[in-house]
Amino acid sequence: MGNTLLNYEEFYTVLAQIEACVNSRPISPLSSSPDDFLALTPGHFLIGGPLNAIMEPDLSDVHLNRLSRWQLGQRILQDFWKRWKCEHLSRLQQRPKWIAQSANIEVGALVLLKDDRLPPLQWLLGRIASVIPGDDGLVRVVTVKTKEGEYKRPLVKVIPLPVMNIELPKAKID
Incomplete structure (x- = not known):
């Protein structure tokens, strides 16, 4: 200011x-x-x-x-x-171009759905439900499941969050 x-x-x-x-x-x-x-x-x-x-x-x-x-x-x-x-x-x-191979985004990753019409606080939080690779094997499009439904988005409209994916023990149901 x-x-x-x-x-x-x-x-x-x-x-x-x-x-x-x-x-x-x-x-x-x-x-x-x-x-x-x-x-x-x-x-x-x-x-x-x-x-x-x-x-x-x-x-x-x-x-x-x-x-x-x-x-x-x-x-x-x-x-x-x-x-x-x-x-x-x-x-x-950021996704580095041709210089280095980066890992594809994985199913289950926590992401934000980028929406240019909304402030970041209102962007939807979701998980990757499925990935759609291109001809070169790199993921180009993902399906994201949110609390409001499923959305198919190009990778440039998805922001993977830098969270630690810790495997939590699954509860047994008897």
Whole structure:
């Protein structure tokens, strides 16, 4: 936001909201069930559950002089989200070209469905249900199962999450 000055309370509020965003990133799936789309986040350790926030209206087109102090803080948070989406999530999605062979995405992997119309906090979380390789054997299209249904997406619209896939013991049903 350039030369924008925030007082202590405003700065603290913006940092707390950014902290909630960062602490909402998945660490590991909560279970090995393919029907479970919940992931363990740092928020689970902090407050016992995920940290979710309600997104405010987009203020990126509003001139800074017309914003209230609260809206200014929300604008800074939205700018953070844009950078997070462009830098961090793009880094997760990187696929090196011809230089090195990378592993194909596997069935059961936890992913985000990228939607350019929505902020990242509202992207659907799902698991890869099936993969469709191209003629060269590399996965080009995947079917993702979410709590809202199944979606077929090209690999460029799917962001694999850097979670540790820990094999959990399966419960015996007698």
